[in-house]
Amino acid sequence: MVEKIIALWSRVREQRPLVHHITNMVVMNDTANITLALGGLPVMAHAKEEVAEMVGAAGVLILNPGTLTPYWIDSMLIAGKRANELGIPVVLDPVGAGATQLRTESCLRLLNELKITVVRGNSGEVGALAGMGGVVKGVESVVEVDNPADVAGALARQYKLTAVITGKRDFISDGERTICVDNGDPWLKTITGTGCMSTTVVGACAAVERDPVLAATSALVGYGIAAELAGVRASGPGTFKVALFDEVYNLTAEKIRDKARVVVL
Amino acid sequence: MVEKIIALWSRVREQRPLVHHITNMVVMNDTANITLALGGLPVMAHAKEEVAEMVGAAGVLILNPGTLTPYWIDSMLIAGKRANELGIPVVLDPVGAGATQLRTESCLRLLNELKITVVRGNSGEVGALAGMGGVVKGVESVVEVDNPADVAGALARQYKLTAVITGKRDFISDGERTICVDNGDPWLKTITGTGCMSTTVVGACAAVERDPVLAATSALVGYGIAAELAGVRASGPGTFKVALFDEVYNLTAEKIRDKARVVVL
């Protein structure tokens, strides 16, 4: 598994996939920079007039309704349908699902009207979409679901996708296989957008790998290791964030081989 | 006073209030990160369909029309009215009031149609709202008002709120009491969003403290001390900004006790 993860990170750097984001205004700069740091090419485009054309050049489409309005959801549907036609993977980050009706319903609409490849959210968000508990306050999971592996599996089976719940442990499930990743760092909770960035990393990996479980696992192992290394250099959230971009950029096969912590459940 | 300030910063960290921002696109990432650094939970949400529901879960609502359009002002009114019904404090940052008619009038509309708890702006912005002088160019106060304490007091009395003018000295007035804070650092002027972030800190403090004068004073003392400590580590605006997030996160009772500079006028 670890050698596959290493190979996948190399493939992203070689193929430089275009990662088309329709995402929130809070994290656009960070998700663009993390895309560049891991070797992809970012683009943020949300105009209804261009999203279908833009996604046609992309390796993956990321949908993140963190500062949604109905206009943005419509754009996501246009781009998503085109991505589906072209066989381009679509990754959904259901930011704040469970916090308001608009967020929950918009995410469910995306899940129902599009073929989503991977959903990546926190415990409460994925719980809200699966109808299996958790509490979301704003965009934060303040009450965790009881059995994240089960919740991920249930959502995966319901929508025929790969569901990822990130947190202290990360759970990845396609409804049959479930994988746990224990890489990561407590500093990730102290800055905004670290979940959104993990979704971008998952997307970039999905652009170069047909198996979404392997793509998501590879993404979270590499990103988690980078966070651990950044944590060593951090004296607060400001320095942690700066170091995180450096460490994603500087991630090597050796670091992944030394530090990967993956368990197949 | 200093012990009250220390206690208030602890309360923010314990209670972790949700700070609902309807704010500008330039600073969203920074204001979200400063919220996390001081112990709150940020959310940015501006869709008319969800702002009333979102603010219902919040400890405070921040209104910042820095990149306003009429849509965003309408959302602020919807959210603000719901916050007023629920007794949730509302903090206004009148970015660029005085620079264009749209900005001045939109801020006055928010002041007239909502019950605002605190207004926090620079000298020119608050002067423009009070009709008492100052010149704003873009979002910068290029000519200061003559007597900031008087201007803050006048605005406070006119709208029955707490008015805060930040600058080299910060003035906080509810129309009766006026307090001066002398913490802060010249580097704050070299990066964008430091005013907006100070408003967020004021808001987070107002979420856990009924007296808006004490909340604003505590916020500006703590934020100003963090800025002073960040200034020591800075070799330019880039390193200053990174250090500012670290220092807000690492602020302690001891640092506040050592460095607080508050004067009751």
Added chain:
Amino acid sequence: MVEKIIALWSRVREQRPLVHHITNMVVMNDTANITLALGGLPVMAHAKEEVAEMVGAAGVLILNPGTLTPYWIDSMLIAGKRANELGIPVVLDPVGAGATQLRTESCLRLLNELKITVVRGNSGEVGALAGMGGVVKGVESVVEVDNPADVAGALARQYKLTAVITGKRDFISDGERTICVDNGDPWLKTITGTGCMSTTVVGACAAVERDPVLAATSALVGYGIAAELAGVRASGPGTFKVALFDEVYNLTAEKIRDKARVVVL
């Protein structure tokens, strides 16, 4: 030439021009901060109701359709027409021209309906506007034009403006004179918004200098030197970006005199 460049950077710091941006959501924070770092005053304003009034106070207008919708293009036209009436320079950054029909056509519309002073783009973007080759994927030039000096010259003559192509070498042409700048650093390619920031620097220089070729040359020499100095301090894209703001702020006459690499072709 070098002494003129030094004098021009001093003039920006003395005159502090207001740099009115109608720009994309990804880089707003960075372009605001680079404006402050080089001594200007940034403002981001895009509401149709205020752009004409705001640009009236500005030294330059920057148009950057990186996250365009038709609304934003309309605002750019309103602001641009007012800038033209007032004789305020207008700088266009054609982000992603060539990548989608909406982007190419919107940039051509701005070129045709406004008097643009400077266009600053990458090789593929300027090639697309000139109809002379290059390939843009997302917002990145993935195939360069063959003769950037010729392409810049052609676009300059066609629209009577100064065209700037940045890349490993930067080319500046008004259709008669062509200048090459060899300052810059490979780290610039590893973070988003470094092109947009260079446009902002060009704009700030154009606000205080009537000759757009000298303004653009000065901007790219100074910014490129700052990038070289930041590169020395970088251990990855995160630390590079932080250092870049510091080094633009700390740029001195001595550094420009030591390191400027300009060739008149």
